[in-house]
Amino acid sequence: MSKRILVLGIGNILWADEGFGVRCVEALHAGWSFPDNVTLMDGGTQGLYLLPYVQEADCLLVFDAVDYGDAPGALRQVTGDQVPRFMGAKKMSLHQTGFQEVLMAAELTGKLPAELVLLGVQAEELEDYGGSLRASVKAQMVPALNLALDWLERWGVEGRVRSDEAEAITDRALAIDVYEGQRPSADEACRLGDARFLTMAAA
Amino acid sequence: MAAYETQGFKLDNSGKRVVVDPVCRIEGHLRVEVNLDANNVIRNAVSTGTMWRGLEVILKGRDPRDAWAFTERICGVCTGTHALTSVRAVEDALAIQIPENANTIRNLMQLNLYIHDHLVHFYHLHALDWVDVVSALKADPKATSTLAQSISSWPLSSPGYFRDIQNRLKKFVESGQLGPFMNGYWGSPAYKLPPEANLMAVAHYLEALDFQKEIVKVHTIFGGKNPHPNWLVGGVPCAINLEGTGAVGAINMERLNLVKSIIDRCTEFVEQVYIPDLLAIGSFYKGWLYGGGLSSKNLLSYGDIPQIANDYSAGNLLLPRGAIINGKLDEIHPVDLKDPEQIQEFVAHSWYKYPDETKGLHPFDGVTEPSFVLGPNTKGTKTNIKELDEGAKYSWIKAPRWRGHAMEVGCLPRMVLGYLQPKQYPEIHALVDGALKKLDVPVTALFSTLGRTAARGLETAYCVKLQSQQFDKLMTNLKAGDLNTANIAKWEPATWPKEAMGAGFTEAPRGALGHWIKIKDTKIDNYQCVVPTTWNGGPRDHKGQIGAFEASLMDTPVAKADEPLEILRTLHSFDPCLACSTHVMSPDGQEMTSVKVR
Numbered sequence: 001m002s003k004r005i006l007v008l009g010i011g012n013i014l015w016a017d018e019g020f021g022v023r024c025v026e027a028l029h030a031g032w033s034f035p036d037n038v039t040l041m042d043g044g045t046q047g048l049y050l051l052p053y054v055q056e057a058d059c060l061l062v063f064d065a066v067d068y069g070d071a072p073g074a075l076r077q078v079t080g081d082q083v084p085r086f087m088g089a090k091k092m093s094l095h096q097t098g099f100q101e102v103l104m105a106a107e108l109t110g111k112l113p114a115e116l117v118l119l120g121v122q123a124e125e126l127e128d129y130g131g132s133l134r135a136s137v138k139a140q141m142v143p144a145l146n147l148a149l150d151w152l153e154r155w156g157v158e159g160r161v162r163s164d165e166a167e168a169i170t171d172r173a174l175a176i177d178v179y180e181g182q183r184p185s186a187d188e189a190c191r192l193g194d195a196r197f198l199t200m201a202a203a
Numbered sequence: 204m205a206a207y208e209t210q211g212f213k214l215d216n217s218g219k220r221v222v223v224d225p226v227c228r229i230e231g232h233l234r235v236e237v238n239l240d241a242n243n244v245i246r247n248a249v250s251t252g253t254m255w256r257g258l259e260v261i262l263k264g265r266d267p268r269d270a271w272a273f274t275e276r277i278c279g280v281c282t283g284t285h286a287l288t289s290v291r292a293v294e295d296a297l298a299i300q301i302p303e304n305a306n307t308i309r310n311l312m313q314l315n316l317y318i319h320d321h322l323v324h325f326y327h328l329h330a331l332d333w334v335d336v337v338s339a340l341k342a343d344p345k346a347t348s349t350l351a352q353s354i355s356s357w358p359l360s361s362p363g364y365f366r367d368i369q370n371r372l373k374k375f376v377e378s379g380q381l382g383p384f385m386n387g388y389w390g391s392p393a394y395k396l397p398p399e400a401n402l403m404a405v406a407h408y409l410e411a412l413d414f415q416k417e418i419v420k421v422h423t424i425f426g427g428k429n430p431h432p433n434w435l436v437g438g439v440p441c442a443i444n445l446e447g448t449g450a451v452g453a454i455n456m457e458r459l460n461l462v463k464s465i466i467d468r469c470t471e472f473v474e475q476v477y478i479p480d481l482l483a484i485g486s487f488y489k490g491w492l493y494g495g496g497l498s499s500k501n502l503l504s505y506g507d508i509p510q511i512a513n514d515y516s517a518g519n520l521l522l523p524r525g526a527i528i529n530g531k532l533d534e535i536h537p538v539d540l541k542d543p544e545q546i547q548e549f550v551a552h553s554w555y556k557y558p559d560e561t562k563g564l565h566p567f568d569g570v571t572e573p574s575f576v577l578g579p580n581t582k583g584t585k586t587n588i589k590e591l592d593e594g595a596k597y598s599w600i601k602a603p604r605w606r607g608h609a610m611e612v613g614c615l616p617r618m619v620l621g622y623l624q625p626k627q628y629p630e631i632h633a634l635v636d637g638a639l640k641k642l643d644v645p646v647t648a649l650f651s652t653l654g655r656t657a658a659r660g661l662e663t664a665y666c667v668k669l670q671s672q673q674f675d676k677l678m679t680n681l682k683a684g685d686l687n688t689a690n691i692a693k694w695e696p697a698t699w700p701k702e703a704m705g706a707g708f709t710e711a712p713r714g715a716l717g718h719w720i721k722i723k724d725t726k727i728d729n730y731q732c733v734v735p736t737t738w739n740g741g742p743r744d745h746k747g748q749i750g751a752f753e754a755s756l757m758d759t760p761v762a763k764a765d766e767p768l769e770i771l772r773t774l775h776s777f778d779p780c781l782a783c784s785t786h787v788m789s790p791d792g793q794e795m796t797s798v799k800v801r
Contacts, residue, residue, distance in 0.1 A: 014261065014273070041430070044431055045276075048327070048415060049416075049430045052416035052417075052419075052420075053430075055416070108371075108375070109409065109412060129258075129260075129261065130260060171269070171272040173265070173269035173272045173273070174273070
């Protein structure tokens with residue numbers, strides 16, 4: 001039986017480079033079609049809701065924005081045990097459940113995918129609510145997609161370049177062109193340097 | 204801040220300051236500062252946070268029919284409830300009537316969300332405030348089995364089963380960085396359960412982890428796309444064809460049977476695992492009756508789950524609507540989201556500017572003009588605040604008030620409102636009454652942290668009943684030949700008036716949620732959300748009245764100042780939403796909460 005493969009884009013598209021993962025999986029889906037054993041999914045920030053899909057996969061490839069302290073736009077490939085997973089007990093809210101914890105939960109339940117790959121890009125800008133990917137991050141989409149296609153090939157599947165238009169993986173209103181195109185101007189909408197989103201975290 | 208009295212609490216910030224600050228990236232930032240007196244009792248509490256106040260700005264000028272898709276992305280946990288509130292706001296503005304089936308299916312999805320949210324909250328966030336995971340290693344599996352069998356007929360209860368769980372747990376605790384339960388305050392004297400109860404709870408933590416994924420399949424079936432369900436202004440985006448076959452396309456009998464089996468399994472798990480655990484754990488903490496805060500005085504619920512489509516009046520809502528003020532439990536006030544005198548937001552202690560900050564503004568007239576100025580007694584700088592000055596502006600959350608009163612929202616207000624109206628809500632009354640009798644505590648015990656936690660469990664038990672009832676209602680209607688799921692008569696913007704405004708509400712699992720929309724020339728002109736954690740976590744107002752979080756921490760003794768388990772326990776009991784939905788992966792398991800004693 002062929003391996004069950006899950007390609008997951010993680011992140012919040014409303015927070016600039018946080019959208020990298022979702023945008024990658026959206027682009028992969030728009031450009032290529034795959035056999036039935038491959039699932040492409042916009043995971044958003046769904047946390048534990050993603051657990052069943054992760055548990056069912058033999059191979060998991062995740063696109064996400066990462067913070068490894070690299071230069072903005074740096075692309076990282078992390079595999080196997082190196083993919084971070086943990087569960088913190090002192091969270092203030094359930095809403096701090098990150099993807100790391102989904103992986104931890106999969107392991108706790110004895111259903112961690114045998115193969116794990118994280119393709120992550122170091123974010124340049126996160127604090128721009130309603131904004132889209134910065135150029136340095138957007139430029140890494142193509143290299144990231146190529147890496148993903150290589151991994152899929154290693155797992156025995158080949159993507160076929162689409163000749164037709166695919167049904168969008170995200171809601172059409174959120175597709176990157178519409179999302180970017182309909183954004184109100186900075187004058188209309190006070191946003192960059194908006195003091196409301198200044199972090200108060202202790203430096 | 205000089206010492207002063209408000210709402211029956213005596214505030215005094217002269218003692219030692221403790222800052223609990225979850226290090227959470229960007230938008231979701233809830234921070235609490237308290238002052239302890241010489242006996243480590245909390246005498247002043249300050250809650251501050253940032254909320255996603257930028258949403259109105261993102262939505263301006265977009266198609267109102269798309270608003271739900273954006274609001275769904277605000278937060279990974281509140282996904283469905285924001286979407287539902289959004290479509291209701293648009294339907295209210297455009298006077299769109301939805302079909303009966305659409306209403307029932309929305310109810311099923313909302314109830315399903317409640318069950319999932321409450322269950323995951325209890326086992327995977329809140330339980331660890333009461334259950335000492337490390338102590339479970341010392342449990343005797345045989346005694347654990349006896350305990351489990353004495354409280355429930357749930358079949359997974361043999362000594363061998365608990366021994367296996369204990370071995371798995373041991374492996375994780377010993378494996379260092381993979382330890383799932385790192386960062387806990389294990390061994391704190393605030394934990395009261397015997398090792399066997401701890402082991403039983405850990406076993407159910409794992410079972411719930413596995414079961415929760417089954418619950419949400421209902422959303423996938425009715426909402427289509429995974430894991431972000433589709434929503435539709437005018438109804439639900441799923442066609443129904445009872446005669447159809449296969450899993451793709453319209454919803455058929457096979458899919459509906461799957462929904463039914465999930466509903467039945469939810470009922471089993473809640474009745475045989477969640478409720479017995481809740482009562483067992485609760486019985487060891489009966490003496491810990493702190494954390495009530497505003498709950499014995501001011502409670503608010505918008506209500507939800509309309510039995511009949513398009514009737515949003517209180518009498519038609521299966522989750523109660525109403526307001527209680529000044530502790531007068533025999534007087535339930537009607538609530539109207541569109542009455543400019545009722546819901547108002549104040550900014551005297553929030554980092555926004557109003558022309559007159561002694562006056563509140565209704566969300567339809569909401570103004571969001573930032574004014575990030577620190578008070579003279581602040582310690583630190585704008586980018587590194589060490590200690591807030593609560594005498595001045597100190598939060599990005601506005602202070603919402605109902606007719607001028609600070610209110611608590613959430614499961615406890617809903618269950619209290621139901622309990623007080625036994626004629627309309629006999630099932631809620633019976634559930635609450637049963638739990639009080641079982642624990643042998645008076646009604647006033649509800650007004651506490653533990654009461655809030657119990658209310659959440661009892662509400663889950665109520666929701667599984669409602670879920671079954673709503674499913675039967677759907678089937679009856681479908682079998683009678685009504686397969687309609689959407690009203691698209693007003694889908695085209697050409698059919699809309701030039702200007703329209705409306706309000707949509709739900710009860711999110713964590714409390715009253717409202718969206719207010721103004722539509723002009725077929726586009727969104729203004730969009731405002733007041734979310735549950737704004738109500739509960741908001742700062743003081745111009746009169747110095749404190750909000751629900753702040754009130755709930757007052758007068759609580761803390762066993763160890765540098766391990767404020769009691770603070771987390773009470774805040775967790777509200778199920779706070781931080782809209783904390785960034786998922787940047789970092790290599791280390793950074794500690795989520797830092798504690799500084801000053």
